[in-house]
Amino acid sequence: MSDTLYDICVVGAGSAGLTVAAAAATFGQRVVLVERGKMGGDCLNYGCVPSKALIAAAAHAHAARAGAPFGVHATPQVDYAAVHAHVHGVIAGIAPHDSVERFEGLGVTVIQADARFTGPDVLEAGGRTIRARRFVIATGSSPVVPPIEGLAACDPLTNETLFDLTALPARLAIIGGGPIGCEMAQALQRLGAAVTVVEGAALLGREDPDAAAVVREALSAEGVRLIEGTGVARASREGEEKTLHLADGRTVTADAVLVAVGRRPNLDLGLEAAGVAATAKGITVDKRLTTSNRRIFAIGDVTGGLQFTHVAGHQASLAVKAIVFRLPVTYDPALMPRCTYTSPEVAQVGLTEAEARAADPKASVWTAPLSGNDRARAEGATAGFVKLVLSGRGKLMGATVVAPTAGDIIATYALALAAKVKPATIASFTPAYPTLSEAGKRAATSYFGEKLDKPWVRKVLGVLKRL
Known part of the structure; x- marks a missing residue:
């Protein structure tokens, strides 16, 4: 077919690619979106959505078994076919938001086919030759199956x-x-x-x-x-x-x-023809998320960095700002939180304790165990903690949270790290009682408690007491 010049060509309809395509089309860009598999990519079809739906079903089964300490006795009957239906029902409920029909309704041209670069500004897909002012590669990653004999x-x-x-x-x-x-x-x-x-x-x-x-x-x-x-x-x-x-x-x-x-990036795109540098770990990008071909951006798992949907979405928003609005952008992976959704959950933002001590020998750690939190005790969920890592100069370097809702709690510290909030602010804010969020406040307060427990401070307080 004849060439069509687009403003943006997005390769990959996962969370990163869909965010770029929808936003760019909304702002009047002529967008073409190429996807060889299912719309919604890994997150919707094989990752975040089905796994969290399965975890939710499992939580109900566990709650029934674990009720005895609360005076509640029950034995769950698990119908796994119904669990399967629940998981796929959740996927089906979200799928229209990521569908071909929705994106065509936004004005995006959707091509469901393999894509391959044939030049620095040319892509072939579904028998069509696509030319665009800018390209965004968001092809994601695939699970690794190790070469184990007999596997x-x-x-x-x-x-x-x-x-x-x-x-x-x-x-x-x-x-x-x-x-x-x-x-x-x-x-x-x-x-x-x-x-x-x-x-x-x-x-x-x-x-x-x-x-x-x-x-x-x-x-x-x-x-x-x-x-x-x-x-x-x-x-x-x-x-x-x-x-x-x-x-x-x-x-x-x-x-x-x-x-x-683990996972490996999906790199079978003819990157050499496009002049896009890559290694086995992923496409090489700078802080602006541009590749060695300045008209081509790469975002999400394919870059070999943090493999999380929220990171891909954040990178997508940066790409839109850079391409559509020509604004300077910088991607900082150090500010990206992560969470493992076990029970309890484990969440992290910034540096861990070991990473912080390696970067700053004077770094200090302040931990508030959930055993000292009233809400955790009421719910029988005291296995966990909030740990704040501060530099030798008292700057927040990272936070680790282990709690039933660690993925939600870590948001406070992700914001604090991005906004360079001082520990004094964390110590002085007032969370609702009783909530698990109080543990983080207690960790910050303990830092200041030790700073104030000095002989000269006690002398000053003694003088003030007599006034």
């Missing part, structure tokens, strides 16, 4: 196939103890599977070790078998039974195997 014969599940199951496997082995592995281990154990997690290093190895320890204890208490510090040497299958043979000689037998060891 392919075990038909391993990934996050792209897990949510298609209409029956719960009686025994599930999970390779990988990162966020996805831990979330799904707890959820599926709560729904009735016997789950074993095999992690070659340490569970949630990226997180604060104190935070990971709380999750480790929670998973173990609920019956999840955790094997850390050893990898899978090979796998075998006999009929429907799959066996993981571990490097230390142990074996794990299961009815299904889920692989959750």
Whole structure:
């Protein structure tokens, strides 16, 4: 077909690409959106939405079992086919917002086909030649299936196939103890599977070790078998039974195997023809999210950075500001929060304690355990804490939260870090009582309490008392 000149060509209809396409079209740009798979990308179809819907179902099952300390006794009956229907019902409810019809209604040209660059400003897709003033690559990432001998014969599940199951496997082995592995281990154990997690290093190895320890204890208490510090040497299958043979000689037998060891960027786009530099980790971008071809931006998982929907959405908004409004933008990954949705949740923004101490030997840590929080005690959820990390000069460097609603609580500290709020402000603000948010205030208050516990301060107070 004949060439069409667009203002913006977006490649990938996940959360990042859809945000750019919708915003740019709203501001009068001529936009073409290319997607080879499902509209909504990983988040809607295989990631955030189905996983959180599954976790919600599992939470109801767990609440029934865990009511005895509150005087409530119940035994849940899990209908996994109905759980599957709930998960896909949630997806279906959100799908119209991400649909071809909605975006065509916004004036976006949608092409559902593979895309490939044939030049620095030319893309081929669905038999069409697309020319655009600016391109935005938002092709996301795909799950990695490690080259373990015999694993392919075990038909391993990934996050792209897990949510298609209409029956719960009686025994599930999970390779990988990162966020996805831990979330799904707890959820599926709560729904009735016997789950074993095999992690070659340490569970949630990226997180604060104190935070990971709380999750480790929670998973173990609920019956999840955790094997850390050893990898899978090979796998075998006999009929429907799959066996993981571990490097230390142990074996794990299961009815299904889920692989959750990481993701790789989707780079099969003819990037060389476009003059776009990339490594195996992802497309190389600067702080403006531009590639080595200045007319091409890259956002989201494909850049190899933080793999979170909210990060992709934030990067998309920056790309729109830069392309549509020609405004200077800077992406700062240090300000991006993250959360693992186990129970309790683990959330982080900024530097962890170890990272902060490596950057500043005078850094200090102030922790408020949930055991000292009235709301946590009322709900029987005292396993957790809020930890604030301050520099030697008293500047907030990071925050770690382990709590039932850590993903919500961390927002306070993400804002504080971005706005450079001083610890004194955190200590002086008044959260509602009783809430878990009070724990963060208590952590900040303890910092000032120690600063004031000095001999000279006591002398001053003694003088003031006599006035």
